[in-house]
Amino acid sequence: MVKQISAQPDLDRIFAALSDPTRRALLQRLDAEDGLSVSELARPMAMSLPAVMKHLDVLEGAGLIARQKTGRTVACRLTAAPMEDAMGWLARYQRFWTESLDRLAAAVERMP
């Protein structure tokens, strides 16, 4: 069976992956130091290595990280596209916030 390729980013999986504080912390660590190994990522966490690996599976499933094995080490790297997809979805509401702020500013200006 040919795997279906969708141009639609998988926002369900991206936002679900971002909804967990441990997964956001893992992304933040990789942002600070890209290419950390799984064991380096797991070391400061207050959870077991298998638990951390499950979180990494979810991040990889959403396309937020990629894992690369070199010998015995598995390096994790951030992949930008899904974050951009999530930002892109949220960005359409920026107009809405800007309008809200404009209305607020106008209301403040009308104050006696």
Add this chain to the structure above:
Amino acid sequence: MVKQISAQPDLDRIFAALSDPTRRALLQRLDAEDGLSVSELARPMAMSLPAVMKHLDVLEGAGLIARQKTGRTVACRLTAAPMEDAMGWLARYQRFWTESLDRLAAAVERMP
């Protein structure tokens, strides 16, 4: 007991609320037409009114919408702050994408 007030936006609930296509569709409809009633929101959806209301509960729990009752009608409005919190969290990675794009552009320029 005094309710604990946290300055930290509830990113877990915000991202979890955004991880469902029905809830994103509800937000998009409110973005196009703010102040729609619950029944107006439910009408074109292929699900029961109670199912739509459960999704609205999740959106309200994440602070993404506010409901206001006037007589028999409940109007739903978008509330901007949680979207801004989510954008703010993602925006820190913009530096990372920009750097990735810069590296890509430099690599392309070095091509023979």
